[in-house]
Amino acid sequence: MEVRFVLRKAQYKDIEQINEIYNWAVLNTVATFDMEERSFVAAEAWFDMHQDPYYPVYVVESQGQVIGWGSLSPFHPRPAYKQSGEFSIYIASGWTGQSLGDTLLKVLCQEAKELGYHTLLGLITSTNEKSISLAKKHGFFEAGRYREVGTKFGQCLDVMVLQKIFN
Template identity: 60%
Template sequence: MNVVIRKAEKDDMERMREIYNWAVLNSVATFDIEERSIEQNEHWFKEHQGRYPLYAAVDQNRVIGWGSISPFHPRAAYRPTGEFSIYIAPEYQGKSVGDMLLKHLCDRAESLDYHSLIGLITGSNTASLRLAEKNGFCQVGHYREVGIKFGQWLDVIAVQKMICNIGGI
């Protein structure tokens, strides 16, 4: 496997949507319960430019995963904090692709002068929780039974990593 992390391109959108929709239908990694439409995906892609980048993990010219930084909260004072998301095609899970993407997102967050990154991870998603911990994220919150999917109540664990100090604050 020769994985390259690069900025996502328009031609990657459909494969990225396939990966996300697999997670919608088969996992609790996302709390979405309906597949993302082409139109929703196009809007999402347009939102992930500039300060909110989107990256593709590519192996032999095929997108096998993606990672993004999104606004943590819409209010202006939250701007120095981003929220990361990572989704990996099922056949590539457990093969360090998520680790490569998270390291890349942290590096990119630093170059964009983020103060911190937040991840909201389903409590039963032990692989993602271990990935976050391995990359220097600490648990900062535990929301109990905040979502329901596949007939089960789901907890969310909030993790955070301090990235850099902005403007001497």
Template identity: 60%
Template structure:
């Protein structure tokens, strides 16, 4: 399988939504409890632009996964830090697509002059924790029992990778 990565386009939205909604219904990878509507997905898509890119992994014409950089926090002082998200279609998991997407997001973060990237990963999501570790992320926090899904308390592990060593004068 040859994995291609490209910026997401509006015609990808339904496949992106299907992947995400599968995760909502079947996993603890997201703490969303209800599937995204088309309207919610369009609003979310429109919030991802140059500073906060959204990419798709494709195999021919099929979207096999997606990854994005979002604001880590809405307050302006957090602007040099982004939060990454990656979701893979269920029948394409375990094929290295997450690695390709995360490497691409890190490269983009460097180009966009982010200082660091953060990931918030459910503590039981061992595959995502290993993905982050393989790609140079380190655990910087562990929030205990901060969410409930499928009738169980869930921990969240914060991982971080320093992307660029920037001088403060350049950021301010």
């Protein structure tokens, strides 16, 4: 059976489900180096920052439930980095392998280009082969590697910097 889903810009009503997906990743994966669940108040603050049209959040929903999300965020707070952004994508447990990440990254790249980004970066744990492969499929290349910068679940982990430059 084909999974039907809707891709749309996130709304305030989605914060709780976005945060649930993120917190599952915090507790169960090395996709984020956060060690403790994000509170709803912190999730609201994050969402408020993403109300700037330059930093959108998209959700994928199925039957009214958010099953994945992706965002564009500032790469660095200094003004000279304004045309460089960082993407994030998280898929709900049980929904991986449905091409949702592919759909989200495609729209995030299109949005970044339309918004005038010069480059988009993904900081991906080097053991996250599926996310690295996804980024490379969308034209990202390995621009660098931070060696042994994070420790989670007893592992000392590298972070790969994947980059796409828009012409």
